[in-house]
Amino acid sequence: MPGSVVSLRPANVAVLRPAEQMFDDMLAGWAGQQSSRLLSPVTIRAREGAVRRFAEFCATLPWEWTATDVEEWTAQLLSGPRPKAPSSIRGYQNAVALFCSYLTDSRYGWAEACLEAFGTHPVQVCHEWNTAIHVSDHEARPSVRPLTRMEVQALFDHADDRVDFARTSKRKGWTALFRDATLFKVIYAYGLRRREVAMLDLHDFTRNAAVPEFGAFGVCNVRWGKATRGSQPRRRAVVTVFDWTGPVLAEYVDDVLPRFKVADDAMLWPTERQSRVSGSYIGSRFAEYRDALGLDPVLHPHCLRHSYVTHLIEDGFDPLFVQQQVGHRWGSTTALYTGVSGDYRNSVLRRALDQAFTAPASASADGSEGQQG
Incomplete structure (x- = not known):
């Protein structure tokens, strides 16, 4: 079985540091078990990092962990000048709980191996009384909001100004700036996540036969949507809704993208080193433009999706x-993303009140209904 103690610890091999080696083998086995479930390597590495941080906090190894360790660790995560968000703490706790479930599963043999080597065995240290549960649909900070239309336009204008300045100054990095300006416009034009x-x-x-005026950019086929419960990335087709999207993409694809001269000519956002731009790079570039415009420092690229x-x-x-465009399974999630302006809400209210309380045109002057002949 992937991740079993038998496949990772041959009986005829002695090790110099048995305790540390046992812990490393446990993590390697857990990674193998998760890989066989087709989980993302990013997810596997993140979970391993959380478990290693927990072990470092406890200064003990898994067969010595207790439920009290989890409670003290959580208290430490909540303290200090920058406490962790509830969603982050829940993710850390979930990683430790999954690791302990793996170790205590008799099919993998880790409990028996620890009992033989150290005289004790790992137990499940996370339970319903010392771990956070997901009771709220929306845990984001209230200051993280959609950008207004003027803020979106200001962001795009600033990005374009950076391109124009670098290009007229004959600076080498203008192609990267052009790429980034187009990338932010595409995030907003299709409501995409960073990885997407x-x-x-x-x-x-691809083309959209129903809207031929959008040309070759009528549909954006997202192949790397957010996965759920270990599934492969979900796919969706996002139709173009803004008439400026096609010309923006066409200019970049025709005039700028060929200048990168990458081996993989299908790659849309290449770097000078022949790789794709990363999510962290997108975040740092957005932060640079956001700060230059004096916007709230909590805003990040995902706010363009909310916008x-x-x-x-x-x-x-x-x-x-809109729900289908952004790939939400539930309409309630889309509603949480929506931060309509006061003007919009007031106009909706005004229309509703007018329809409810305005007399029909056929009503007589005294308010009675007219008689039909």
Whole structure:
């Protein structure tokens, strides 16, 4: 079985540091078990990092952990000048709980191996009374909000100004600046997450027969949507809704992308080193532009996705259409993303009140209904 003690610790091999080696073998076995479930390497590494941090906090190894260790660790995560967010703490606790479940599963043999080597065995240290549960649909900080239309335009203008300045100054990095300016516009134009936009290729854009005026960029086929419960990345087709999207992409693809001269000519956002731009790079570039504009420092690229949802709702698009565009399974999630402006809410209220309390045109002057002949 993937991750079993038998496959990782041959009986005829002696080690110099048996305790530390046992812990490393446990983590390697757990990684193998998760890989056989087709979990993302990113997820596996993140979980291993959380478990190693917990072990470092406890200064003990898994067969010595107790439930009290989890409670003290959580208290430490909540303390200090920058306490961890509830979602982060829940993720850390979940990683430790999954690791302990793996170790205590008799099919993998770790409990018996620890009992033979150290006279004790690992137990499940996370339970319903010392771990956080997910009771809220939305745990984001309230200051993380959609950008207004003026803020979105200011961001795009600033990015374009950076390109123009570098280009007229004949600076070497203007192509990267042009790439980044286009990338941010694509995030907003299709409501994409960072990984979704970073993994786009040229062939992910196709025509939409229903809207031929958008040309080759009528549909964006997202292949790296957010996965759930260890599944493969979910796919969705996002139709183009803004008429400026096609010309923006066409200019970049025709005039700028060939200048990178990458071996993989399908890659949409290459770097000078022939690799794709990363999510962390997108975040740092966004932060640079955000700070230059004096926007709230808590804003990040995902706010452009929130802005996309908000502005489509304000423009009268059907909520189900918006939900399908951004790939949400539930309409309630899309509603949480929506931060409609006060003007929009007031106009909706005004229309509703007018329809409810304005007399029909056919009513007589005294308020009675007219008689039909």
